Amino acid sequence: MDIVSSYLSNLMLIVGSLFLLIGAIGLIRMPDVFTRMHAASIMETAGASLIIIGLIINTGFTVVSLKLIVIMLAIFYISSVATHALARACIHDNLKPNATNKESDQ
Amino acid sequence: MNKYILFLAQFFILFLFWYLLSGKNIVLLLLLGVIISMLITTYQQKLKILDDESLPIAILPRAIIYWIWLYKEILLSSIFVSKLILKFPLNVSPKYFKIKSNQKTAMGFNIYANSITMTPGTISVVTSNAEKEIQIHAISEETKSGLESGVMDEKIKKLMGDKDV
Missing domain, CATH: 4.10.860 (DNA Excision Repair, Uvrb; Chain A)
Structure with missing residues (x-):
């Protein structure tokens, strides 16, 4: 049981770190600000949550794991609102996304 | 409540x-x-600020089921966007479009817009609660059609139930 949980938590930490790495690569490779936001949202949802779940499995059910759950909920709520605010500020600043479908743009 | x-x-x-x-x-x-x-x-x-809108515990049991579904969607679309990033000749074709929502309540509309932003590959840019309309930036055709199928909208409608906050 102990071995299983330690392997599971290590696996989750590795996969979460991989998502963080891919998000960082995407931040550099993507062409404009909106597509870069998509890359960043991988990091703050999948990356952060997998790392925190791995840590929860590692510590077991204690006060620390409840604190980690609160941190995860805070990251989820704050990051989605911050992404929306950033995107809206870009539109407000007349930064048009170079999208390909002009027919549904009106 | x-x-x-x-x-x-x-x-x-x-x-x-x-x-x-x-x-x-x-x-x-x-x-x-x-x-x-x-x-x-x-x-x-x-102060009368303790009501169903500030503390929505009535929808909490259904919300937990919805969160599990949403987390599965987040992981799936993270893998999709990761593949897009790691493809060697980088070809992204972003879409910018409007979508109508069937939500009756302001809280349901809020949950819908936040869920769209949380899922990698789609960002809700401008929202309008009066017309129930969201302008969305999607990273590719697949994430756009996944959103237009309306599965998430239906799930949130089921989550809100017959509440009208």
Whole structure:
């Protein structure tokens, strides 16, 4: 049981770190600000949550794991609102996304 | 929701938060936590800001099921966007479009817009609650069609039930 949980938590930490790495690569490779936001949202949802779940499995059910759950909920709520605010500020600043479908743009 | 249930729930949440931040089983600290949580909850009820909108515990059991589904969607679309990033000749074709929502309540619309932003590959850019319309930036055709199938909208409608906050 102990071995299983330690392997599971290590696996989750590795996969979460991989998502963080891919998000960082995407931040550099993507062409404009909106597509870069998509890359960043991988990091703050999948990356952060997998790392925190791995840590929860590692510590077991204690006060620390409840604190980690609160941190995860805070990251989820704050990051989605911050992404929306950033995107809206870009539109407000007349930064048009170079999208390909002009027919549904009106 | 009954106001006594709301009172108890808010008291319990505040006390849990107190206990999380202190983390010590000392009687004096726990008693202080009970007193302060009680005072804050009483004050909130006096101000009449303790209602179904500020503390939506009525939808909590359905919300947990929805969160599990949403987390699965987040992981799936993270893998999709990761593949897009790692493809060697980078070809992204972003889409910018409007989508109509069937939500009747403001809270349901809020949950819908936030869920869209949380899922990698789609960002809700401009929202309008009066027309129930969201302008969305999607990273590719697949994430756009996944959103236009309306599965998430239906799930949130089911989550809100017959509530109209």
